[in-house]
Amino acid sequence: MSRQRTYTLIAAAVVLAAGAAVLAVRSGDDRPAAAPRPSASAPPARVILPGKPGESARVTDSDQVGSLGGSTYNAIDVTFVQMMIVHHEQALEMAALAPERAGDAGLRALAARISAAQGPEITWLKRWLRDRKLAEADASHDHSTMPGMQTPADLAALAGARGAEFDRRFVAMMTAHHRGAIQMAGDVLGGGSDQVLYETANEMAVEQGSEIRRMEQL
Known part of the structure; x- marks a missing residue:
């Protein structure tokens, strides 16, 4: 496999991981869902988290998104x-x-x-x-x-x-x-x-x- 194609596949995998994280956060109930764990050799994917009404969305690493059993209420x-x-x-x-x-x-x-x-x-x-x-x-x-x-x-x-x-x-x-x-x-x-x-x-x-x-x- 050529080096260029390898880089292309890696980039696509990171994009798919980020997209999955965003969908996980936005789907289901109001608690954030689990983000995919990055592999040991790859950096965390960047994901977009929507802000509260009137606030801007923020970008963070996928490993900072709450787990499936995590709580967003206090x-x-x-x-x-x-x-x-x-x-x-x-x-x-x-x-x-x-x-x-x-x-x-x-x-x-x-x-x-x-x-x-x-x-x-x-x-x-x-x-x-x-x-x-x-x-x-x-x-x-x-x-x-x-x-x-x-x-x-x-x-x-x-x-x-x-x-x-x-x-x-x-x-x-x-x-x-x-x-x-x-x-x-x-x-x-x-x-x-x-x-x-x-x-x-x-x-x-x-x-x-x-x-x-x-x-x-x-």
Whole structure:
């Protein structure tokens, strides 16, 4: 075999290895997949890793890509997911009161929108934990201290209100609740490691910010 053809085959093998590494990182779930191990005689292939939203992609050696069982999430991610499940559940509890108690049709429509968005998000958050074999709850968490969480007394007062009084209480309580969720999402956006969760938390913050503006109009 000629020397030129040998070099060509080696170059092609390196390109294929890099392509396989990129596909491995981009396929499957949100955890990085295994990169092919370079041979002892060949340097690591260069691979491109996509950045978080708003960030540029970065180039690294294939031996620096996480293994198949590697983790891209951290304690901030896990705490956010576990706490947000409970946080969302309280929002659903409040929204469920609106159809029979709200005096304003726009408020009833907004409550329905909140339920339609946060119900599926709870399902997704639970699956995120289950896929990683993580507990759905942590006994050390004090849910009452989460930003925006409403007290049992506040919830009872809301359930006992009707018409304009219900509307006033609902807007005040749900606005505070949404602002708390946005604050919690900021923890993930600032210190989380899981890219898909980063994007999901950002979408939650945008959606709930939009709903706050709608409640201000109401």
